[in-house]
Amino acid sequence: MEAFYIILLVGTVLVLAAAFSSLLAFRFGAPLLLVFLMIGLLAGVDGIGIQFNNYPAAYMIGSLALAVILFDSGFGTSLHAFKIAAAPAIALASVGVILTASIFAFAASLMLGLSWLEGLLLGSIVASTDAAAVFFLLRIGGIHIRDKVRSSLEVESGTNDPMAVFLTVALVELISSGHGAGGFNLDLLAMFVKQMGLGGALGLLGGIMIVAVLNRLPVDRGLAPIFVLTLSLLVFAFTGAVGGSGFLAVYVAGIFAGNRKIFAKEAITRFQDGLTWLAQIIMFLVLGLLATPSQFPAILLPAVGLALFLIFVARPIAVWLSLLPFDFTQQEIGFVAWVGLRGAVSILLGIMPMLGGVDSNHVYFNIAFIIVLVSLMVQGWTIRPVAERLGLIIPPRMGEVDKVELDLPGRATHELISYRVIKDSPVLRGERIPRWAMPSLVIRDGRSMRYQYAGRLRENDYVYLFIAPGYSRLLDRLFASRAPVDEDDADFFGAFAISPTRPAKELDAAYGPGLLTVAEQAMTIGDLMAYRLGGHAEYADRVRLGSIILIVRDIDEHGHIETVGISLEAVEPATRLPIFINMREIAHRVRDTLRRYRGKTVPAVASGAAGASARSAPAPAQAPSDRDEKPV
Structure with missing residues (x-):
């Protein structure tokens, strides 16, 4: 009993320390999750001296906490945000994770002397972004960016964990069995389809079950949040037990339940907010206690080098290739590439090689831990400055609402x-x-x-x-209070405003020709923008037409464009390199290059033909001199 009280005392003190440290983190702008992780490190074996090396227990605690966080993340994601971001987010969560792990594998093989398969395992461990870090930094940090970009980042962070978990588990099995790269076969593909398919289907059924239980049974208002918590964990556990992805299932269940009329929804939301904070604190404290910082110096330099390679090379290339088919600007793709924060998921997956008998010296775990620290310090501290530097911070439509x-x-x-x-x-x-x-x-x-x-x-x-x-x-x-608009915000919406009901052909006549197709010239400016934006326009969306940019200044309650701004200033590229440009921009550059080439060749041919004609034609009569005439 004395040991129990001592453990309870230490645990509550650590949670309180993490909760109080959040006040300082908000004041100084420090990444909050980094603070939680550092408190765990300071309380661990190389700090105060708390010894905790139960890796299976840590994995179970972290998985439960992550399930709670993912459900709350889905619960707070609107269906509209999911729809507009589903395609790019799924591309990032699938192709992006595989590309990141593959590119990272080559650097890991060179710096650490690992085989390519072992490097791919380490790449899979750190390939996914952390839902907790992304949601907290974007939502709590108050960073107002375009809805499509923010939603893509949030949905990606909630859906890329199943892919990373699958790759890590499959690679651990291959390496431990000794089959090597030859072990990749149709069985792994069938396993992947089974996990994702069951995860999505059972998650949808779980969301339907949660809504039905809350709305049809006479549940007490105080018990409603408890029902939601236990039912979401039931979905997570059952899906994992039958071979599906529990993380994907609980996220899908959260999206469905959060977008339905549900009994005591406000009470559930407040309960989920507090529970998610507690899950964050416990997960990062436990993972911090699990680490042994005295083992870090032996691998510090290659680990930091790999972290920088992941931040500046692997993640940007993977994001660019994944978002190439989608209509994102250079600035937006660059920002998505930068907001690739690693967190508790990577540390959790770093435990898998030890549980599978692959990592007896804790190399994968320690490297993943150092990469997470570097990511939170470098990227977590600079998200707002990077967004401001890229010109992605949009003025709020309205001020505070109480x-x-x-x-x-x-x-x-x-x-x-x-x-x-x-x-x-x-x-x-x-x-x-x-x-x-x-x-x-x-x-x-x-x-x-x-x-x-x-x-x-x-x-x-x-x-x-x-x-x-x-x-x-x-x-x-x-x-709402009046939203402050400074000079930079005014510049964001263009030099002047025009009505979205005016004919689009006026833009082609004033700034063209050749800006619009024949079908687009028959549209209004508002319809043209909605068409170029995929059928739905959002506040602060932009459409480039040659040398001008059309900007959505405001929309009405029905989602129709009310005011359009025109910017005549060219937007500086995010980078001088040809990276981060989408397929449309590539097509424009190819077309411009061909036009310049034709412009250089056609006059030369014309002048040659004119010379030949002049040599064969008779000389014209002398034209009267206009030297003394006045210009008209």
């Missing part, structure tokens, strides 16, 4: 939402609340009154409204 969504008992067809009236908000300046919002109550200075008798709203009033599900974002603009 609202609370309340669950109604039973199966109500409306939601109850509360807004605090903020200074400079449109509703405080006289904008009317739509009738469909059904405002019912105003609380002013601690006194409640009906909305009809409250008169003009005042600052710090609390307004309660009944609305149809899913319409709260339409009211956010009314109750």
